[in-house]
Amino acid sequence: MRQPKDIKKTFSQKKKVKPNDLKFEVQHDSELLVFLLEKLSQKSRNDVKVLLRDKKVFVEGEAISQFNQPLRLGQKVEIRWEKQPEEIKIRGLKIIFEDQYLIVIDKEAGVLSIATEKQKENTAYSVLSEYVKRQDPANKIFVVHRLDKDTSGIMMYAKSQRIQKALQENWNDNILERTYLAVVEGIVAKPVGKIISYLTESKALIMYSSQNPEQGQKAVTYYEVAKTSKKHSLLQVNLETGRKNQIRVHMKDLGHSVIGDDKYGATTNPIKRLGLHAWVLSFTHPVTKEAMRFETEVPKAFLGLF
Known part of the structure; x- marks a missing residue:
């Protein structure tokens, strides 16, 4: 001690x-799950869905749980672990x-x-x-x-x-x-x-x-x-x-x-x-x-x- x-x-x-929160900027139109699987390549598809379910994914500051949420160029996506x-x-x-x-x-x-x-x-x-x-x-x-x-x-x-x-x-x-x-x-x-x-x-x-x-x-x-x-x-x-x-x-x-x-x-x-x-x-x-x-x-x- x-x-x-x-x-x-x-x-x-x-x-x-605790893990640092992650912040990304959307470079091209996409869907949220596709985008997250690309950015979080070390995590499984199920792990990413859990993040969505637990409302740890934020798009432009709003918690999103829908996996097919459309993303537009320039939008900000955050992963808040806690x-x-x-x-x-x-x-x-x-x-x-x-x-x-x-x-x-x-x-x-x-x-x-x-x-x-x-x-x-x-x-x-x-x-x-x-x-x-x-x-x-x-x-x-x-x-x-x-x-x-x-x-x-x-x-x-x-x-x-x-x-x-x-x-x-x-x-x-x-x-x-x-x-x-x-x-x-x-x-x-x-x-x-x-x-x-x-x-x-x-x-x-x-x-x-x-x-x-x-x-x-x-x-x-x-x-x-x-x-x-x-x-x-x-x-x-x-x-x-x-x-x-x-x-x-x-x-x-x-x-x-x-x-x-x-x-x-x-x-x-x-x-x-x-x-x-x-x-x-x-x-x-x-x-x-x-x-x-x-x-x-x-x-x-x-x-x-x-």
Whole structure:
């Protein structure tokens, strides 16, 4: 992990790695599909039709899905790789990427990833399920991974069981980077560290950490101190494993609980929320095999402490 030189500047910049949009000028009258097959010779006919279907092709600034749209000399044609998602009229999440295979969202703290026995509605899952069904009642979404209710940041859902399975069964190979930001109590003396323990869950749904391999699942967490103040440290945290409450438990093991986390030893809550944010998610797309990278803005409340 790289030590930021200027955390406020570094953490305010978005660094999505994505294909550059393409722009072409029509040199002679043609039809749109014929034109695209000529310009995108590396892609199959089916791939080009998918671009049209997903409204990623623009003629003179207007999204076009009709393959036989006539083109005239001098017209401008654009390929915009990232689909512009419909704005969901509900507080708590924002779609930051969508294609025919998956959806990536930025979830606010306080929103459940999926339903529980106590809460069925207004979860990230239920909101996205309603969203895709508005496009087609047969559409569904599938959980790939989860975030704790009080953790904000990036999550990914699949649009089919096939994609869900492809991502989950090859999770360690598919995930290129998964970086969290954690605001913890006190000053962490060691600037870089690695925490290894074995986690098990009690009947009270609390995770416990042990150094005994026979007492739980192995959990490995890497951290780097990015910023400190008189009372807090801001850490960049990367996971080798993804156990339930792993970061929260390991910060307690470190002796510096995440702020607002009274479940795992915190005694302060200066920003009235858990100080944990899923900042960066980078993965290999299960179908296109492209390297996808998404980075969210750091919660302003975090930066306000430093």
